[in-house]
Amino acid sequence: MKVTDIFGINVFNDITMKERLPKDTYKALKKITDDGKPLSESVADVVANAMKDWAIEKGATHYTHWFHPMTGKTAEKHDSFIEPTGDGTVIMEFSGKQLIQGEPDASSFPNGGLRATFEARGYTAWDATSPAFLKDDTLCIPTAFCSYTGESLDKKTPLLRSMEAINKEALKLLRLFGDNTTKKVTTTLGPEQEYFIVDKHMYQKRKDLFLTGRTLFGAMPPKGQELDDHYFGSIKERISAFMKELDEELWKFGITSKTKHNEVAPGQHEMAPIFATANISTDQNQLVMDTCQKVAMRHDLACLLHEKPFAGVNGSGKHNNWSLSTDTMNLLSPGKTPHENAQFLTLLVAIIAAVDEYAPLVRLSATNAGNDHRLGANEAPPAIISIFLGEQLNDIIEQIKAGSLTSSTKERTMKLGVTTLPVLPKDVTDRNRTSPFAFTGNRFEFRMPGSAQSISGPSIVLNTIVAEMISRITKELEVAEDFEETLSTILERMVKEHYKVIFNGDGYADDWVKEAEKKGLPNIKTAPEAIAIYNDPKNVALFEKHKIFTKNELEARQEIMFEEYSKIINIEALTSIDMAQKEILPAVIEYITLLADSINSIKAAVPDATVTPQTELVKNLSDLLAEATTRLADLKIKNTDTLAIKDVNAQAHAYKFVVFEAMEALRKPCDEMEKLVSDEFWPFPTYIDLLFRV
Ligand code: ADP
């Protein structure tokens, strides 16, 4: 197999389009993707037909409008191409209309009250900027999903809107810098995906893993990750075979899977593609997650995408490498000329200001139930938003703050537009792994998002807040008499105001939490608290101004997030109850009974034999059993009560602070019992089995 032969064979990509479409149609389609021009039905007809022929040649029988509902997964409803001819036969048909728009029954997707149940209709609309692809004999057409009234019900629409917003604002800025040629500024994204691999049969024996994605019980194994022998270690043969097939499948989808390695925790791995535009990258990351799980199953393995499958062991994140780019240059590369440097510094300051001013939103964008276990634990960035710049850039920012840009003395150390920035070594600028938002030479790496999350949300927030800061800058620059003078003043002011968000130290240190608090940086620890700020007036104003979300859409999204959080904890609670009641308690009872019987028979056989060890064990286990039983009853009551709470905000908070706590309290005696019960009696695979027996 040659990689070049299989790369992109399952994508209706640019080359295929060039080959298969009449020149005019191809050009018209390019205009749509490049300039956002509307699509005429006649063009769509031709494209649809070419797509269908291509797909059928490759064995496809169905097509689907593939979309990203607010579940964070992708959805597809397959329709076959067949069209009856009336004489008992069929032909294969696919019209432009079918390509452009679909009408899935949308009543079963989260909508946060945006769509009354009597109006179940939802629409999917072709997103021509992301290529169609073939999956499981089905032609998949990336689409946006909205309600009858046009409100977005998905994760793609707002992403496209936010890319448009930043494009608009960044172009204005470039024009002010005298750039009259750049037509478009795109957001680029390279997501590094972490995941765990466990044996499929062990996975299937654990209800918690296959129902909730994480272990709800499990004592720490004697060996964890303390030896650091896994990270970048040689890859086990079974895993290696899985990764090889994963790469091949991804390459066929045109996904530039580039890097793979073992991660810090045993059983943990990472894959990273080469970056693409945010829109395509987001679609592709969904495919990556989907493919990881499918390919793993083929190898009798299970891929865990959850942010924290194992307590006490590192969790999984998704590092979102984010930048802005024109056709010809990465705008976050420090330039070679003073002019480019000034532009770079302006964008840099805009980003710093954006992340500081909208820190709660940035935090929110990395929020889901799973990530709560990760953020702030001793492995991932804390829930405090800060920015790492590296030594060289930090120096420059310090100088701006000190006013050296505007000082008129002869000693002015630097002046915008005159300064030559040091060439920042790429990638090596940052080996500070503890920062949630780090500059890495030519991009920012946002490290907070969770491994199972769609990367759409973090990009929507970043794009929008940066668009906002750029717009504030351009507004002042547009009326400036002296461009350079004004720019210097703006940058100095912004740096002074937002300098507090810059932190180059150890983000894992306890001191940092205290220091951050002193500086007034928010530390939003839990998901419900983060979700609660979504519709703050400041955020509503921001999203409405840039036409990302209406107030309605925002409120709907908030409601969906609260509901999703509550549902997840509810499922976890019910699964904990089920496992404790039906697996753990019976196993322990069986084991103690065996011990008790053995004590009796030993005593009968040899009256003066010592049975202290067995007796102690029965005593300890019986105490723990009693404790677990009490906790179990408590969890049942608390979960039932919480389920009945009507207000979504109050309910999510109760799930976090009441039910979740009760689950933890039940887990404790259960994990203690696991340590005491014979392996043979323990009802499901342990951490040792899951993490080391692959
Ligand atoms: P590391 O582990 O050192 O952070 P990786 O090589 O694992 O680095 O991942 C880096 C990611 O950053 C890759 O997906 C890469 O394509 C992406 N990247 C590089 N340049 C850019 C850019 N300009 N915009 C967005 N992502 C980028």
Ligand code: MG
């Ligand atoms: Mg990496």
